[in-house]
Amino acid sequence: MTNPQDKDKKVSKVSFYKLSTLLAIIITIPGIIVLFALRHYDVDIVFQVIVSSVVFFICIGLSFKISHHLVKLG
Numbered sequence: 001m002t003n004p005q006d007k008d009k010k011v012s013k014v015s016f017y018k019l020s021t022l023l024a025i026i027i028t029i030p031g032i033i034v035l036f037a038l039r040h041y042d043v044d045i046v047f048q049v050i051v052s053s054v055v056f057f058i059c060i061g062l063s064f065k066i067s068h069h070l071v072k073l074g
Contacts, residue, residue, distance in 0.1 A: 011071070019070045027063050031056040 011019075035052040 019067070023063060023067050023070060026066055027056070027059045030059055 031052045034055045035048055038048040038051060
């Protein structure tokens with residue numbers, strides 16, 4: 001069974017790829033910045049991995065809200 005409202009919500013492949021790439025960049029950039037900042041200050045490698053992993057998980061948690069806003073824009 002298809003819902004008539006689903007036909008209005010179709011997204012083209014190009015916009016899907018663009019939005020997916022943009023979301024992936026939004027998720028990864030903060031973790032990479034934190035990792036490089038901690039590397040610059042010569043912090044212990046275990047601490048670097050733990051803190052950057054926490055930042056990645058926070059970004060992944062926020063990605064649901066971000067993707068919802070990106071779909072509205074695209």
